[in-house]
Amino acid sequence: MSPTRPARTGVAAALLAALLFALLPAAPAAAEPAPTVALSKTEGGKGGELTVSGSGWKAGALLMLLVCGQSAPGKGVIGGTNSCANTEGRAATVDAKGAFSQKLPVAEPPKPCPCVVHVAGVTGQQDSVDVAFTVAGHPTAPLPEPTGTGRLAVLATVRLEGSSGVLVWFGAPARREVVFTVGNLGQTPLKDPVFEVGSSHGVFSPQYEERPWRGTLQPGRKAEIRLPVELTAGAHGDYQVSVRYDGKVLVEQPWGVGRPWGVTLFWLLLAVVVPAGLFRIGMAVVDRVRPAARRRPHRQHAQPHPPHAHRAPDRAPGPVPPATAAGDERPTAVLPWFTPHSAPSENSPTTKGQS
Template sequence: MTGTRRPRVLAALVLVSLFLWPVPASADPGASAAPAEGAPGTVVQVRGAGWPVGVSVQVSVCGRNAVNGSVDCDQPGAVTAPVGPDGVVTAGLTVSAPPVPCPCVIHMVTPSGSEKMTVDIPFTVLGHKTADVVKQENPARIDVVDAELRGSGGVSELFGWRTKRTLVLTVRNNGPDPVTDAPLVVGWGADATAESPLTAPPTGTIEPGATAVYRVPVELPPASYGTFLVGGRFAGQTEFEVKFTTYPYLLFAVNLVALLALLAGVRAALRRRRTRSRGAAADVPFPAAPKAAPRSLDQTALLTYLESNARRADGETLVIDKPSLVAYLNGPPLLDSQALDRFLNDGGSDASR
């Protein structure tokens, strides 16, 4: 009986695990746009899933189905959106006319410095001209001659103020044809991807064999420290990146001095409190010792002692006035030692007898 039930239980567990086991997400990213058409100025909600976590995605409107890359896209109107921990990215994109005719797409691409992934969503730009899709047989051949960051923030940067640099990018047109208004996309990031966009200047026209120099201001938030990346793409295909470090040492020093001053103040306050506690303890009077109870006086013994020992200096025996002495001893309980001395020295009121 038991041996029959065990296989059934195992089979049931396997069946349940098939329903509960998580289904792996698709390795290829997907995306959708709503609405699927609109005139320039229309706001489109773009949503993608299955994107690499921790990167940002650039979203733009492109003509010619983006067959030539970002050359066919409206780069000034592009937006950048981060990918959430679940691999989902959402962005609001304002439609603008691409530089080439439709058919158009909404082009989604990962930034420079990461694995390149792209998704194109068909989209109709109302009122924009349409033509056959033509892929450039001789695409622009742009090479980066030099990419460097110049300048520094000076003393203000050392105090944690905004870090400022200037990207100086030098490119050469090694193709047979002029390159006009090629898109220049630049961004910066604190990690391995330049996901925060920067404003790049127009590229103009580069004749064959000519070089062009572009300057892009780079400004980081206050109190930035560590290693940063500035990178991007020129003409949709030529990538570049530059790394630099910045540390607000004076800001660190000021914070350290403030911390030490705070600790010194706390220590002084504790020392003063201990001193006051000790002084208060010293001001508390010690309890007075209890007064000894007055001893009772044996008058008979005292009179006997005086009769046998009371003598004058010449040896003559003194006569003690016993009634006066007994009356004195039976007087108030407070003992006046000086009065007693005078009485004994004078021999009482009848000492001469």
Template sequence: MPHAHPAPGAAHTRQRPGPCPCGPGASAVVLLLLVLLVALLPAAGAAAADGPRLSLDRAEAGKGSTVVVRGEGWRSRALLTLLVCGQNMVGGTNDCVNAEGRTVTTERDGVFRRELVVVEPPTPCPCVVHVATVTGEAQAADVPLVVAGHPVAPLPESSGARIGVLDARLEGSGGLLTWFGAPPARRLVLTVGNLGSGAAKDPVFRVGTARGVLAPSWEERRWRGTIPAGQRARVAFDVELAAGAHGPYEVSLEYGDKVLVTEPWDVARPWGVTLFWILLFLVVPAGLFRLGMVVVDRLRPRPAVAAPQSGALPWFTPEAMPRSPD
């Protein structure tokens, strides 16, 4: 059988691989995955931006009944407090029943379920169930709740400034002059916050001082400055009592018709004045007695002294002569 020889140039011809049959399909799959990823990213961002959410098993409940509070979107293993509050909690926790609050710890996925006994808040409705974190990053949310039988009142006007005291203390101490009866003085230093929606410009406070159970005497003080809504500021006023004042006193601060803070002030007795009077009653009589004795000593008669004999020197008088040993 004759041997078949390759055609000239066939040995140097390289066979090119054909196109991959999976190329167009893989490209379509990758493109589809990219489209799905782009579509899911905004949804995930929106879910993260929603933050913690609350829901109740019923929107209205009477005093003493129980509602089930469910939450989601909270931090994992976070400790939360649950409170029933009135007036939509515009006044902070002062509108809540803090003594009847409950706690709960969220699951790994940030959800929780907790039963809460409905109690009447200290302020009128509209009421809410307020949930907030105890430690770590602050998170809070509210859900409306109608407390059957509880009075309802319109929310307070929040268009103006509403001042609250966050911290207060009396600074200063008595000196040497105060120990001797000078007017005692202190400095009332406060950290105030504007809880309203309007700025407080040059607010006028009233500073009062009272001794014991007596009514305070008020004095208007204007603080020069502006406290924007939701901001805080450091406010200080000088307080001075009458000369010689001592005993238990109270310093109060009032804004509008509400007393914001009352600080006790125990004023020490000016013992220097007492010491002065003691020394006065001891030293003055002793000085007068000494002066009188000097006057009496000068005015009393002196005994006569005998004159020495004429012609004899004073050191040769018989009284002045030295005596013999025998």
């Protein structure tokens, strides 16, 4: 037996062990703890105060704290935030450890009890937790029977459909349709659900508007939902479209809106056309008010030639006409056959035979 065989056997065993370790299923990652909420007291009267604290929330998330009526833990806030004392609500920010603590005044909600303290994420986290709370002296009433609220879940990728027209280039509101597919995971039919669609820009929270969907979604069925969304006039930049149902956000979709360059072009043209028009109007006014003499400068018109019908007839050669009057600068024509050499001189001697 060669001395190197044990070494080779050890290497092969080590490689086999490494291969088996790689093929073993990885241990499941530890699930993140669910957010929790605790109250300093479970009952209080109007005008009082309680401390709401929680842990397991996402760091930096903004939470809204409300006292809501006609609600119960596990059943949600029936009727939405219309059942809550919204004017007495408070906001809380989660610290770096995922905890928060905030004082909340006790207020009477618009709906009768049973009541809860409703803690819901506004930005950074969309979870919500309800804790039972009794408002002393507030009326109580049984919870309404379920009307088939169902339980929706998004089953397909969200998308925005539609295109911007020419008017959007000049500042008209941009419009789209947010399209997604949902399934009813509950045990009751869902009839005419009412969704809420909102858009946010930058650090601002979305402003939701109700968008009803007509139809009935049976348990275990799915349907394609199309909801219109519209921005304000002149809006541009990066927006986030959100759709929520029963107080929970179902989908979020980014939306990049271009700048309305037509508005900029309009103002540039206006900056050129208006001054040019004012200049032309001013010149027209100046031309009307200045004297007529300045408007019509003097011009020397040439004397028209007399017609041929009135031309003087040709005359035979004769003596040179007398000199023109003083001041007449027109040149005198000299006949070619009468020159100073041929004119008789007064001092020249007389010819023969003359006396």
